Every structure is written in C-alpha cells, then in structure tokens.
Amino acid sequence: MRNISKLYLYLTLLLVNLCWVMPAQSERVADLYSASWPVENQSTGVRQNAMQNVFAEVLVRVSGNKAVVNNSQIQAVLSDAQNYMRQYSYKRLSAEEQMVYERPLLLVATFDSQAIHRILKEAQQPIWSENRPAGSFWIAVEEDGQRRVVSESRDQVAIAIKRAAARRGLPIVMPLMDLEDKSEVSVGDVWGRFTGPIKRASERYNADYVVAGQLSQSGGQWMGRWSLDLGGNVENISSTASSKQQVVADLIDQIADKLAARLSVVLSDQVLAVEIFVENINTLDAYAGARRYLDGLGMTQSVRVLQVKDSAVLFEVKVQSSPQSLIDAINIGNNLRRIPTDQGLGGRYSFRWRD
Known part of the structure; x- marks a missing residue:
C-alpha cells in the first residue's frame, strides 16, 4: 500500500508539473500594486x-x-x-x-x-516580490503614566503602525491581547523587550519575524526603541520625532529597509538554474505549498520538478539573480527550513518543509 501511495504521488506530481508552466505565482501581499x-x-x-x-x-x-x-x-x-x-x-x-x-x-x-x-x-532598480515575510508587532505605549500593549483595534498607534506597514507593503499582525496572549506575555515583557515570552506568544500568529518595543513621550518629543528578531538575529532600532505617528513611520521604514536589503533583487537578463531539495513532502498540499512558495519569490522565473523520492521532491528553480539571493529569500521565511548539514554543494540546496 505504501509503494502504491508513493507511485500515486509521483504520477500526480508529474502530471501537475507538466501542466504547470505558468509564470511565477504565489501567495501575495494584498494589493501590492x-x-x-x-x-x-x-x-x-x-x-x-x-x-x-x-x-x-x-x-x-x-x-x-x-x-x-x-x-x-x-x-x-x-x-x-x-x-x-x-x-x-x-x-x-x-x-x-x-x-x-x-x-x-x-x-x-x-x-x-x-x-x-x-x-x-x-531604471535598474530592485524588485521585491509579493511573497513577503509576515511580522508580529508587540509595542508597549506609555501615555499619561499608564502603559498598555497596542492590540488589533482602532487605537491610534495601531492605525499608525498599519498605515506605515501598508505604505511599505509589509504584512503584519497585531496581538489580540486576549486571555491567551495575556497568559503568555505581560506589558512589562513587551516594554523590556524580553524575547523569550514574546516569541512564545507569537507562535499562534505564525510570524516570520517578531518586533517588540516601546513608545513613550518626554519633553514634547516621542521616542521609540524597538527590537527586530529575524531568525534569531536581533537588531535594535530607535527613532525620535515630534509625533508618535512620525516615530512609527520611521521605525517601520527601518524594518522595511532591512528586509528589502535581503530580499529585493535587481533582475538580470541571465537566467540560472538552482536545485532545491525539499524533504517532508508527504501530501499534495505540502507539494503545492512548497511550489507556490518558490514560485512567488521575486527572482524566480520558473519552477519544475526534477525528481520525487519517498517524501522528498527535487525542484529546479530558474532565477534572474544569484543563487545566494534565492537562498537568502528562502531562509527569511518560516515555510522552508534549511537542513543544518547542507553545504549547497554542486548547486543543490536542501530544505525541510514545515508541517
């Protein structure tokens, strides 16, 4: 029965591969254009x-x-x-x-x-694809001697964060701060930017990166101190302005700049083929998800299946950039995880599809 299932999966993938010759499409940032x-x-x-x-x-x-x-x-x-x-x-x-x-x-x-x-x-300018990492934003605001965590609401700070993120095409999520969130993280955790509880609380939101920080006013000036946790690498950013909206806009710009520096590419007329080996492909949904993800990267021209073996699929990804730009773009998301022992030898890179 197991061999029959493998044969069925193999034949199905081959059929999908033959029919799927459309340009790169994937899950996109809503209304990017x-x-x-x-x-x-x-x-x-x-x-x-x-x-x-x-x-x-x-x-x-x-x-x-x-x-x-x-x-x-x-x-x-x-x-x-x-x-x-x-x-x-x-x-x-x-x-x-x-x-x-x-x-x-x-x-x-x-x-x-x-x-x-x-x-x-x-104009030889970079292009950042519609397939962008999503971030969870945990921001504590101090006003009138009180501190609160900005939540998914009509709060002015929440509106300012969403406006600034939309302006740069960043998909974000604000915490609900319901009983589940409050049991995991406190206002003090967010204010102090304690990454442990904040990252645990962020798991429910399926975020690719986490932003935590504070926003406060002193002497007529607003100041923001935020931390960006991207794959375990934490960077601190800050801004000062006369309004909290200006501070938020500047900090979002800094985050977008850091992400774009890693993910946007100046497309080349030269096309290179890169082999991406993906483990843990146990269902057609997993296959479709992995393929859509690779298809949606900005440098991708086309994707096709070279081989199916057990629960793994070998893709050929043709890109209009360097292979390293492709790998950097894959690494920044949570969908495909690089296998620690992989060295990228012979132009083949190994990943594991997230369950």
Whole structure:
C-alpha cells in the first residue's frame, strides 16, 4: 500500500508539473500594486496631484527602496501616473482614522503590475516580490503614566503602525491581547523587550519575524526603541520625532529597509538554474505549498520538478539573480527550513518543509 501511495504521488506530481508552466505565482501581499493618499475632497485637481504621490508610493513598495523616487528615470514617469493607473476609488475615513491621516478621505489607486516591473527594471532598480515575510508587532505605549500593549483595534498607534506597514507593503499582525496572549506575555515583557515570552506568544500568529518595543513621550518629543528578531538575529532600532505617528513611520521604514536589503533583487537578463531539495513532502498540499512558495519569490522565473523520492521532491528553480539571493529569500521565511548539514554543494540546496 505504501509503494502504491508513493507511485500515486509521483504520477500526480508529474502530471501537475507538466501542466504547470505558468509564470511565477504565489501567495501575495494584498494589493501590492495599490496605494492610497489622504485627500480633502474628490475634485479633479486634488486627485491629479495626489495620484503622483500614490504612484510614487507603489514604486517604493514594489522596489523596497525609499530612494527609488530620486532616480532620474523614475522621476521622468511620475508625472505620467494616470497612464499606468488601472482604477481608483475613494474611502471615507472614520473619526479615529482622520486623527491619524488628517484628512476625511483616502484616494485609493491601482496600477498595472507589468508596467511597474518594466519601469523598475529599465531604471535598474530592485524588485521585491509579493511573497513577503509576515511580522508580529508587540509595542508597549506609555501615555499619561499608564502603559498598555497596542492590540488589533482602532487605537491610534495601531492605525499608525498599519498605515506605515501598508505604505511599505509589509504584512503584519497585531496581538489580540486576549486571555491567551495575556497568559503568555505581560506589558512589562513587551516594554523590556524580553524575547523569550514574546516569541512564545507569537507562535499562534505564525510570524516570520517578531518586533517588540516601546513608545513613550518626554519633553514634547516621542521616542521609540524597538527590537527586530529575524531568525534569531536581533537588531535594535530607535527613532525620535515630534509625533508618535512620525516615530512609527520611521521605525517601520527601518524594518522595511532591512528586509528589502535581503530580499529585493535587481533582475538580470541571465537566467540560472538552482536545485532545491525539499524533504517532508508527504501530501499534495505540502507539494503545492512548497511550489507556490518558490514560485512567488521575486527572482524566480520558473519552477519544475526534477525528481520525487519517498517524501522528498527535487525542484529546479530558474532565477534572474544569484543563487545566494534565492537562498537568502528562502531562509527569511518560516515555510522552508534549511537542513543544518547542507553545504549547497554542486548547486543543490536542501530544505525541510514545515508541517
């Protein structure tokens, strides 16, 4: 029976492999090619001015590079934002959101993804794929002598964090701070950035990295001290500004910059083949998940199966970057875990699919 199951899996994977010749697709950051800008009204003049800002924001999100708008080739196309727009709409903001955005409406616009990629590639700018690591954010705020952990709510700090993360295309999750969270982590743990309890509490959110920190006010200035835990490597970041929204935006920018530095790539015209050996592929769902994950990486041109043996699959991944850029992109997520003994000999790298 076991051999029959293996044969069934093998034949099924071969059939899927033969049929699956589409371009790279994977789980994506929602609306990566859409962005928004706060506006006072829906007049044509206001919309046209705001559209350039929305277009610039999309270029920053997709490239992962804040300085992309300083590139001369990029600046030349910003005024043509309307030519690349596919659709736009308006969203009326709640009272809490208006306190953060300082306007009653958001102009939301979506741009053509292929045109965005072409613009960035012609300007030799990096591209960061839609398949991005998700982070759990544990932030303690001190106001009026009281400390609290920002949760998934309409709290102004939560809105500011979500706005800044959306601006950079970062998928994030805020803790619920329900009984389960409170039993694992305290306000003091978050304020002190004690990684042990915070990482344990983050397991339920299936995050690829964890951010913990504090936000406080002193002498009219807001200060944030955060820690980014990415695969066990902890980096401390800080910022000071006149408003908590500015501090949050700057700290999110720093996190996005660090992630993009590892994951965004300037696509090459040269295509290289890299072999990725994946263990623990016991079901078709696991196979589909591993393939989607590899397909969704920004440097991936195509993926195909070379071999199926027992519960392992050998993929050939063709990339428009260096093999190391591919491995770095895989390592930053939680879906595929590098096998400790793997040395990447002969251009083959070994991973284990997470259950």
